[in-house]
Each structure stands twice: as structure tokens, then as C-alpha cells.
Amino acid sequence: MSDRAPKTTLVVNGRARELSLDPRTTLLDALRDHLDLPGTHKGCDHGQCGACTVLIGGERVLSCLALAVMHDGDEITTVEGLAARAGAGDAPEALGALQAAFVAHDAFQCGFCTSGQLCSATALLAELARGDLSVVTPDDDTVRVTGDEIRERMAGNLCRCGAYPNLVAAIAEVAGQGEEGAS
Numbered sequence: 001m002s003d004r005a006p007k008t009t010l011v012v013n014g015r016a017r018e019l020s021l022d023p024r025t026t027l028l029d030a031l032r033d034h035l036d037l038p039g040t041h042k043g044c045d046h047g048q049c050g051a052c053t054v055l056i057g058g059e060r061v062l063s064c065l066a067l068a069v070m071h072d073g074d075e076i077t078t079v080e081g082l083a084a085r086a087g088a089g090d091a092p093e094a095l096g097a098l099q100a101a102f103v104a105h106d107a108f109q110c111g112f113c114t115s116g117q118l119c120s121a122t123a124l125l126a127e128l129a130r131g132d133l134s135v136v137t138p139d140d141d142t143v144r145v146t147g148d149e150i151r152e153r154m155a156g157n158l159c160r161c162g163a164y165p166n167l168v169a170a171i172a173e174v175a176g177q178g179e180e181g182a183s
């Protein structure tokens with residue numbers, strides 16, 4: 001892209017990155033092809049599988065459906081950033097709690113969907129902590145960590161390997177409920 005292209009600054013995993021992008025570049029391609037962050041995966045490239053999920057301002061976004069230039073100045077977290085901010089004092093390569101739970105519960109097989117699942121699950125934990133309602137929240141509007149809440153909130157992330165029960169168990173553990181509580 002020519003140097004005359006407008007500059008776009010993406011704050012990715014806490015680091016400001018300035019790019020000159022074709023305005024048609026998706027956020028997914030900007031991350032993978034321009035910023036050398038291949039952890040965010042391209043599955044369908046049509047907003048249907050969730051493999052490309054990243055966090056923007058803590059909310060999940062399908063990066064294949066977002067134009068990078070629309071996120072000038074935004075704080076973006078990719079799966080690489082989840083590892084880096086595993087906890088104060090942890091080494092950058094330390095696993096976060098969700099990542100460790102995914103390993104412990106065998107929540108992946110081929111791993112293609114995993115980065116998107118981890119980003120979505122990170123946002124899910126924040127939603128539960130805030131008490132955000134979903135369509136399966138009971139009529140008393142009390143959000144509990146149940147299998148139904150987790151499945152509903154993770155419904156946009158497909159897993160071709162079918163690791164769904166293990167994903168639910170891993171997320172439930174980190175959300176503060178055992179597998180039983182989330183069944």
C-alpha cells in the first residue's frame with residue numbers, strides 16, 4: 001500500500017501499531033497479514049464460525065466482518081494478548097486461567113477454533129460477572145453459571161471437532177462452577 005494511504009492505528013495487546021491499509025482490509029487480515037499475529041484464525045471469512053473472534057474494548061467482535069480502518073485507536077485483544085496478560089507478575093508466556101482449563105478439560109482437538117473460543121469465553125466471564133442477561137436467563141433475571149448460559153453465550157463459536165462438552169466444562173470451572181453445576 002502506498003505511503004499516501006491514510007494511517008490507521010490499532011492498539012493490539014497493549015501496543016500501538018500504525019498501519020497504512022487499503023480501506024477494504026478486514027481487521028482479520030490486518031492482524032494476520034500486516035501485524036504477524038496468526039493466532040486469530042480465518043475459518044469461513046463470512047461471519048459464521050467464530051474462529052476469528054477478537055476482543056475490542058472487552059467485547060467480542062468477528063474480525064472477518066470488521067474493517068480495520070473502522071477501529072482506528074481501538075484497544076484490541078487477540079489470543080496472543082490473553083497469554084501475555086495471564087496475571088500480574090506472571091511470565092508473558094504463562095497460560096491464563098481459561099487456557100489452563102482448556103488444557104485440563106481437553107477442550108480442543110485440532111485447535112483451529114480455540115483462539116476464537118478463548119476470546120469469546122473471556123468476554124463471557126466478564127458478562128457473567130456483570131450479570132448481563134441472555135435469552136436463557138431465568139425470569140427472575142438472576143444470571144447463574146449454568147450449562148445453558150455457557151452454551152447460549154458460546155453459540156457463535158463453532159467447533160468442527162465437537163469438543164463442546166469439554167469447552168463447557170472448562171469455562172464452567174473458571175466461572176466458578178464445577179462440571180456438575182454447569183450440566
Ligand code: FES
Pocket residue numbers: 041042043044045046047048049050051052053062063064065
Ligand atoms: S472467519 Fe470470521 S466468523 Fe468465520
Ligand code: FES
Pocket residue numbers: 107108109110111112113114158159160161162163
Ligand atoms: S478443536 Fe477442532 S475445530 Fe474446535
